[in-house]
Amino acid sequence: MADPKKLPSVIEKHTIAVLVANEAGVLARVIGLFSGRGYNIESLTVAEVDAEKAQSRITIVTSGTTQIIEQIKAQLRRLVPVFKVSDLTIDGPAVEREMALIKVVSTGDKRVESLRIADIFRAGVVDSTNKSFVFEITGATEKINAFIKLMEPLGLKDVSRTGVVAIARGEKPL
Amino acid sequence: MKNAQMNGAEILLKALTDQGVEVVFGYPGGAVLPIYDALFQQKAIRHILVRQEGGAVHAAEGYARSTGKVGVVLVTSGPGATNAVTGLTDALMDSIPVICLTGQVPTHLIGNDAFQEADTTGITRPCTKHNYLVKDVNDLSRVVHEAFYVATTGRPGPVVIDLPKDVLQNKGIYKGAAASEEHRSYRPQVRAEADAIDQAVELIANAKRPIFYTGGGVINSGNVASKLLTEFVKLTGYPITNTLMGLGAYPGSDPQFIGMLGMHGTYEANLAMYNCDVMINVGARFDDRVTGKIAEFSPKSKKIHIDIDPSSINKNVLVDLPLVGDVATVLRQIMKRWKDGGHKTDKKALAAWWKQIALWRARDCLSYEQSKKIIKPQYALQRLQELTKHRDTYITTEVGQHQMWAAQFLKFESPRHWMTSGGLGTMGYGLPAAIGAQVAHPKALVIDVAGEASIMMNIQELSTARQYRLPVKVFILNNQYMGMVRQWQELLHGSRYSESYMESLPDFVKLAESFGGVGLRATKPEELDGVIEQMLATDNFVIADIMVDQTENVFPMIPSGAAHYDMLLGPADKAARPVSEEGMVLV
Ligand SMILES: Cc1cc2nc3c(=O)[nH]c(=O)nc-3n(C[C@H](O)[C@H](O)[C@H](O)COP(=O)(O)OP(=O)(O)OC[C@H]3O[C@@H](n4cnc5c(N)ncnc54)[C@H](O)[C@@H]3O)c2cc1C
Ligand SMILES: Cc1ncc(C[n+]2csc(CCOP(=O)(O)OP(=O)(O)O)c2C)c(N)n1
Ligand SMILES: [Mg+2]
Numbered sequence: 001m002a003d004p005k006k007l008p009s010v011i012e013k014h015t016i017a018v019l020v021a022n023e024a025g026v027l028a029r030v031i032g033l034f035s036g037r038g039y040n041i042e043s044l045t046v047a048e049v050d051a052e053k054a055q056s057r058i059t060i061v062t063s064g065t066t067q068i069i070e071q072i073k074a075q076l077r078r079l080v081p082v083f084k085v086s087d088l089t090i091d092g093p094a095v096e097r098e099m100a101l102i103k104v105v106s107t108g109d110k111r112v113e114s115l116r117i118a119d120i121f122r123a124g125v126v127d128s129t130n131k132s133f134v135f136e137i138t139g140a141t142e143k144i145n146a147f148i149k150l151m152e153p154l155g156l157k158d159v160s161r162t163g164v165v166a167i168a169r170g171e172k173p174l
Numbered sequence: 175m176k177n178a179q180m181n182g183a184e185i186l187l188k189a190l191t192d193q194g195v196e197v198v199f200g201y202p203g204g205a206v207l208p209i210y211d212a213l214f215q216q217k218a219i220r221h222i223l224v225r226q227e228g229g230a231v232h233a234a235e236g237y238a239r240s241t242g243k244v245g246v247v248l249v250t251s252g253p254g255a256t257n258a259v260t261g262l263t264d265a266l267m268d269s270i271p272v273i274c275l276t277g278q279v280p281t282h283l284i285g286n287d288a289f290q291e292a293d294t295t296g297i298t299r300p301c302t303k304h305n306y307l308v309k310d311v312n313d314l315s316r317v318v319h320e321a322f323y324v325a326t327t328g329r330p331g332p333v334v335i336d337l338p339k340d341v342l343q344n345k346g347i348y349k350g351a352a353a354s355e356e357h358r359s360y361r362p363q364v365r366a367e368a369d370a371i372d373q374a375v376e377l378i379a380n381a382k383r384p385i386f387y388t389g390g391g392v393i394n395s396g397n398v399a400s401k402l403l404t405e406f407v408k409l410t411g412y413p414i415t416n417t418l419m420g421l422g423a424y425p426g427s428d429p430q431f432i433g434m435l436g437m438h439g440t441y442e443a444n445l446a447m448y449n450c451d452v453m454i455n456v457g458a459r460f461d462d463r464v465t466g467k468i469a470e471f472s473p474k475s476k477k478i479h480i481d482i483d484p485s486s487i488n489k490n491v492l493v494d495l496p497l498v499g500d501v502a503t504v505l506r507q508i509m510k511r512w513k514d515g516g517h518k519t520d521k522k523a524l525a526a527w528w529k530q531i532a533l534w535r536a537r538d539c540l541s542y543e544q545s546k547k548i549i550k551p552q553y554a555l556q557r558l559q560e561l562t563k564h565r566d567t568y569i570t571t572e573v574g575q576h577q578m579w580a581a582q583f584l585k586f587e588s589p590r591h592w593m594t595s596g597g598l599g600t601m602g603y604g605l606p607a608a609i610g611a612q613v614a615h616p617k618a619l620v621i622d623v624a625g626e627a628s629i630m631m632n633i634q635e636l637s638t639a640r641q642y643r644l645p646v647k648v649f650i651l652n653n654q655y656m657g658m659v660r661q662w663q664e665l666l667h668g669s670r671y672s673e674s675y676m677e678s679l680p681d682f683v684k685l686a687e688s689f690g691g692v693g694l695r696a697t698k699p700e701e702l703d704g705v706i707e708q709m710l711a712t713d714n715f716v717i718a719d720i721m722v723d724q725t726e727n728v729f730p731m732i733p734s735g736a737a738h739y740d741m742l743l744g745p746a747d748k749a750a751r752p753v754s755e756e757g758m759v760l761v
Contacts, residue, residue, distance in 0.1 A: 020359075025295060025299065025307075029299060032299055067488060067492070070488060071485060071488070071489055074483075074484045074485035074489075077484065078484075078485050080303070080324055080360045081360075082359055
């Protein structure tokens with residue numbers, strides 16, 4: 001356990017991976033814990049990762065002081081169907097990625113410009129009409145934010161994002 | 175009975191019996207009729223019919239807290255389940271192991287707003303340690319065994335099992351509890367790490383101004399934990415204070431016990447906490463009623479914290495040395511290390527520390543102004559203590575001033591004899607809890623120290639007491655006020671007693687009689703002993719209506735948001751110190 005006494009009381013962002021039993025109500029338990037205790041959820045993703053063991057993995061991006069973050073992890077570990085909780089922000093380097101689908105509706109110069117920027121960001125076109133594109137972009141949250149910002153004056157109409165998924169670098173599993 | 179021929183209700187009862195359940199507190203309804211039918215046809219489990227489901231949960235809490243076993247509740251779907259919510263929340267806050275079986279509409283109707291349908295697992299998720307919805311009769315026995323494991327291990331708590339009616343009626347297979355099988359994800363830690371134990375022993379041995387601050391976790395850990403704690407405290411010669419939930423974990427009449435701490439704790443306990451250099455927290459959770467102003471909570475001390483729940487550590491107060499584990503196990507580890515290492519305390523420093531404590535003690539902070547004309551509530555409890563001290567007595571309380579006076583003036587010599595709603599502060603807890611304790615200990619003396627307002631919240635349970643011939647004693651300190659509310663209004667709201675006077679109270683003597691019990695009343699100090707003696711001699715339930723001073727307040731008091739040294743010691747103190755603005759928003 002990190003020693004909260006020695007750490008600053010500033011608000012920090014943390015990415016937490018939670019391995020849970022894939023059973024009814026488990027997501028409600030996790031979300032209820034955050035809302036009931038007044039913790040932030042900046043993003044949350046969930047999907048089954050092992051069908052045989054019926055395990056799902058939840059990735060939560062949250063923020064708080066060191067004391068709050070430690071409390072969040074202790075509270076998560078207290079839930080009966082939780083196998084493992086790992087703070088990827090503390091436990092070593094991790095890769096964080098998000099995927100977004102972005103709809104841009106425009107013609108003429110704007111349409112050309114959107115395509116050019118998409119190319120720079122390595123966003124793919126997954127759907128197009130005469131007037132619209134749907135771009136698929138993967139990357140760190142900041143990269144996606146930047147892309148969306150650039151698309152705003154170019155006819156941005158709709159955004160769908162997955163939220164962050166993350167995994168520790170190196171050989172060790174969760 | 176052949177395995178494959180059992181229906182869900184029978185499987186359920188078999189699982190309960192295998193778990194050692196002897197008593198269930200419940201109330202029937204459509205969704206649980208199969209269970210009631212199965213209960214009717216067996217003898218192993220006794221059913222106590224309460225008069226409102228809320229009463230069933232508190233009775234189960236009283237049963238559990240007074241025995242160390244699980245309290246089991248059985249209620250129907252919809253309103254039966256929602257009535258249980260307060261009790262479940264109470265059990266969660268106070269770490270009481272309770273299993274609550276709730277009926278549910280049949281699986282194919284779930285989600286259709288069927289008759290008496292409620293989303294019971296949804297509603298009870300935040301007020302239980304865990305809950306289950308059983309959808310297949312062949313899961314039922316496994317779920318019940320798991321529920322008992324979850325409710326009783328780690329930090330104990332309430333568990334709900336929601337039982338759709340078709341699951342109760344379908345035939346299925348019973349599986350016994352697999353004793354050795356580990357839970358796949360839930361694994362509480364019971365032993366503390368060895369190097370943390372070493373550090374703790376060093377800190378404890380080298381302390382100059384030590385204090386044990388112990389709580390409900392000692393009781394939860396079992397009677398052996400109290401024994402070990404007593405042994406270790408005696409061995410060190412250090413002072414010990416207890417939380418409201420921990421009373422009885424250490425003998426209350428021992429000279430090393432310096433009283434309860436916190437908002438209504440003793441002067442000596444709070445000042446010892448403020449001035450100590452090493453604090454040994456054993457199974458207590460730094461509740462706000464105990465810490466007062468966090469920024470000024472025991473600023474000079476190194477803090478050791480033994481707790482089985484890692485989320486209790488550093489939640490409110492940052493500690494120097496957490497020891498995650500079960501109290502009994504960790505105390506054994508510590509004592510072994512202590513003896514192996516031949517550790518000794520600093521006798522000289524300790525003598526000086528006790529000298530200081532003796533000075534604080536000399537303030538006699540629980541003293542009050544005696545009266546010849548009117549019964550002081552403190553005096554009523556002193557007499558109750560005196561006249562019951564030779565008996566095996568279990569005390570429950572309601573919530574309010576009377577609860578605090580009971581904590582201050584009654585002596586608890588052993589664990590599991592004191593039951594009170596600490597974390598949630600649920601008025602109406604005491605009578606059903608007393609019923610549960612009396613069911614568990616039919617020969618013992620069980621007394622609910624009550625207020626006239628609180629007792630009205632579950633008064634219907636007198637009917638339960640009558641039906642099962644449970645001779646519980648309800649000792650009402652009748653001040654005709656919601657005294658605790660009145661006290662706060664006096665101190666914080668300019669004596670504007672908004673809605674805190676109890677109008678139109680019943681005649682409690684006649685009320686007791688109408689329920690088939692005995693009613694007694696004392697209005698003058700000289701009547702008190704006679705009424706108490708008569709109450710104790712009565713082999714029926716009794717309401718003793720003790721008319722006490724209406725304006726008496728509970729002292730000492732640390733006003734909300736104040737520090738431990740900032741105690742109000744008596745009526746003369748109150749005007750001198752206005753409560754801070756931050757304090758005004760606190761409860
Ligand atoms: C009107 C009113 C006034 C009050 N005033 C006061 C007051 O003046 N002083 C006071 O003390 N309280 C007071 N209370 C009670 C207060 O609200 C809390 O309920 C109480 O202080 C908590 O007690 P505790 O710290 O012992 O914790 P509990 O609620 O008993 O919690 C037990 C702790 O021990 C841990 N634990 C459980 N089992 C084990 C185990 N086997 N091994 C190790 N650890 C374990 C748990 O994880 C938990 O952290 C008042 C309540 C009311 C209603
Ligand atoms: C269910 C519930 N409602 C409200 C409260 C708030 N409350 C705390 S103490 C109290 C008054 C209790 O009055 P009484 O039972 O007469 O006890 P007294 O303080 O007079 O001894 C109230 C209303 C509570 N604790 N529980
Ligand atoms: Mg009253």
